[in-house]
Amino acid sequence: MKFSLGLLVLLACGATFVVADQDYEGYRIYEVTPSNAEQASILHQLSAEGFDFIGQSRLLGQPSRVIVSPGQLDKFLQLVKDHKMIHSLFNSNLGASIAEEFVQLQMQRLMNPITGKGRLSNERYYSHEEIINYIDDLAQRYPKRVYVKTVGWSYEKRVLKTITITNGDGKFGKKLIFMDGGFHAREWISPAAVLYVIDQLVENFQENAYLLEDYDWVILPLVNADGYEHTQTGTLARMWRKTRQPYNYLGQTCYGADPNRNFDFHWNEEGASSNPCSDTYAGPNAFSEPEAVVVRDLMHSLSDRGIMYLTIHSYGNYLLYPWGWTSDLPDNWQDLDAVASTGAEAIKNATGTVYTYGSSTNVLYIAAGASDDYGYYAGFNVSITMELPGAGSIGFNPPVTRIEEFVTETWIGIRAMAEKLFELY
Template identity: 55%
Template sequence: MPREVLHILVLLCVVLGLASAGRYEDYKLYEVKPETVAQRDALHAIAEESSDKYDFLSLSRIHTQSARVLVPPKHDVSFRVQLESQQIPFELRDANFGRTIHAEVLQNRMLRQSKPYSGTGRLGTERYYSHDEINAYLDDLAARYPSRVFVRVVGKSYEGRLLKTITITNGDGITGKNVVFMDGAFHAREWISPATVVYIIGELVENFDEHAELLATYDWVIMPVVNADGYEYTQLSSDTRLWRKTRQPVTVNNTVCYGTDPNRNFDFHWMEKGASSNPCSNTYAGPRAFSEPEAVVVRDVMHSLSGRGIMYLTIHSYGYALFYPWGWGPELPDTWEDLHEVAAIGADAIRSYSGTEYEVGSSTALYGEAAGASDDYAFNEGFALSYTMELPSGGSSGFDPPPTEIDRLVKETWVGIRAMGKRVTTKYPSPVTKTVV
C-alpha cells in the first residue's frame, strides 16, 4: 500500500474514532514540576493520599524531575487547588487524553494491517508487535540459526499464552558459560520495552559478527514478553491502553479486581513499602508472593541459571534511569560500587551516542521503595549485577512513544546495553568450560 494512501486511511480512522474517546474522555494530563525538596515531598503526599483519584504515571524521588498525572474530569478542580496550595508548578499537557490515546490505538491497528509480519525475517521498528508475532519471530530465528539459537517454552500466562525464552550463543558448543538474563514487558502498557528487547535479540543473532565479543564467553537468555496477558489486553482499545498489571482476577468482599503488579509479586521483602494490599491498586502485590504464574516463570528461569547468571536486566519505561538494588529500602548492597560502575558505563555510552541523560543509582534513592521487585530478587538469588532500566518517555502519557520514535529509542538503548555487556564479560569472566562431544 502506498505510504500516502496509508497516511490518509490512518487520518480517516482517527477522525472517525474521535467521536468515541472511551473511558478517558475529557481526562486531563498534567505535567507537574516540583522545584524544591519540600514541593517534591508534598507531591508524594498527594499521590499517596489520593491514589483513588489521580493516576500518577510517573513520580520520582529526584525533585528536579517532573511527574505526569492523569486526572478525571470530576477531580480536575480539586487537583489544581491542591497543587496551587503547595505552590507546585504545573502545566496542562493534554486537555482530552481520551482522544489522544484513541488515535494512537487506531494508528497501531492500521500499521498492523498494512505491515503484517509473515513469520519469517527480522521484525522491524516501524510498529509495535503482538505477543504471537514476537513468539513467531523467536521460532523463526531458531529455525534459521539452529547452532546458535535455542527457544524454550518456559511456562504459560494465567490466560494460557506461551511464555518463551531465547538462548543466544556463538555456536561453539561450549557449556557452562556465564549468562546475561534479560526480560521485557513486565508492565503491560510499556510497549517500548518488548520492542527494545526484540531489537536486541535481532542484533545479537542477525548481526552476530558485529557483536561476537559479547557472545565469546557469555550466553544471553532473553524473555521478551513476561506479562503476555496484560500486554495483549492493552492492545484491545483505548480503554485498556494504560493497563499495567497481569489479568488474574482477585475477589475481596464480593468485589472483583483484575491483575497483580508482577514487579511487586516476588518473594523478597514482599508486601513491604512501595507495594499495595489493595487488589484494585496498580501496585497490588498479589494475595501472596508468587501468586502470578508470570512471576513464577521468571523466578524459575533465574533459578535455572544458578551459578552462571551474572547480570539480570529488566527493561521498563519510563524514567531515564538505571536502577540497582535495593528497592525495598534505603540500604545499599556491599557491592554497590560494582553495580554503579557497570550501570554508569551504559549511561555514559548512551549520552555519548545520542545526548540522552540517564540517572544511575539505587531504586529507592531515585524513585522510592518498590519492595517485591524482580531486580532485588535476582540480586538476592546470586546475580552479581541486577538492574531495572527505565527507558525514555514518549507520546502524551510517556508510555506511548509514536511508531516513528521506536527506531531511535531502541538503537540508543542497545548502545548502552552493549557497553554494559562488554564490561561484564571482562569484569566477570566465565570459568573454564568443556566442549560438548
C-alpha cells in the same frame, strides 16, 4: 490529525477499523516538579491514594507526570496551589491521544504485516503471537546458535518462551546475562527494545559476536503477555499496567496484580498496595501471579551462571539497581554503579540523551517486591532496571515513526553495560 471523542471509524486501504468510545475523555496529564522534600512526599502520598503516576521521581527539580481524572481534578489543582508546586498541563485530552495511537497501531499492522519469517522491522509494535512466532523462526533459521524454550504460561494460558542466544561454539557452562521485557502491560516500547537486542545478537551476529564469546544471553521478551494483549484491545484498556488474574474486593472484581511488586523479597512493604484495585497491588501473597513465578524460576535455574539480570521498563531515563525496598546499598554497589554509569555515559555520548543512575529507592522511589531486587537476592552479581525515555503525547511509547530511534539508542546502552560487565566478571 484530530479525532472526535465519540466512536472513531477509520477507512483505510479498503478496511474498516473501529476504535471504541474514549473512556479517558476528560482525563489530563500534568507535569509536577517538587522543589523541596515536603512536596516530594506529597506526590508520593498521592500515588498511594490512587493517582496514576506514569513518570515519577523523588529527586528535587525533576518532574513527575500524573494522570488526573475529572473526579480528581479539583483536589489535584487545589493541592498544587496550596503547596505552591510547580506544575503544567502536559496533555489536555488523554482520550484523544489514546484514540490516535490506536489508529496508528492498526494502520501500521495493516501496512506492515509479518509472515512469521525473517527479520522484524522497527516500524510498529507487535502482538504477543507475533513475538513468539519471531523467536520460533530464529530458532529454526539459526539452530546452532539459538534455542527457544517454553518456560511457562500466563494466567490466561498464553505461552511464555525464552530465547537463548549463543555463538554456536558448543561450550556449556558459560556465564550469562538474563534479560526480560514487558513487565508492565502499557509499556509497549519495552518488548520492542528487547526484540531489537535479540535482532542484534542473532541477525547482526558478525558485528556483535564478541558479546557472545564468553557469555550466553537468555531473554524473555514479554513477561506480562495477558496485560500486554489487553492494552491492545481498545482505548479503555490502553493504560492497563497489571496482570489479568481476577480478585474479589468488597463485592467487585478487580483484575491483576503488579508483577513487579509480586516477588517474595520484602514483599508488600512500602511502595506496594494491598488493595486489589490499585495499580501497585502486590497480590494476595508473594508469587500469586504465574508470570512472576516464571521469572523467579528462571532466576534460580540460571543463577549459578548468571552475572547480570536486566529488566526493561518505561519510562523515565533511569538505570536503577538495588535496593528498591530500602535506601541502603548492596555490598558490591560500586560494581552496580560502574555498569549503570557506563550505560548512561555511552547513551549520552551517542545521542545526547541523559540517564540518571543509582539505587532505585535513592533515585526514584521505594518499591518493595520488585524483580531487580529479587534477581540480586537470587544470586546475580549485577541487577539493573532500565527505564527508557518517554515520548509522544502519552509518554509510554514513542510514535511508530520513532521506534527505530529509541531501540537503537537503548541497544547502545545495553551493549556498553555488557562490555563493562565483561571487565568486572
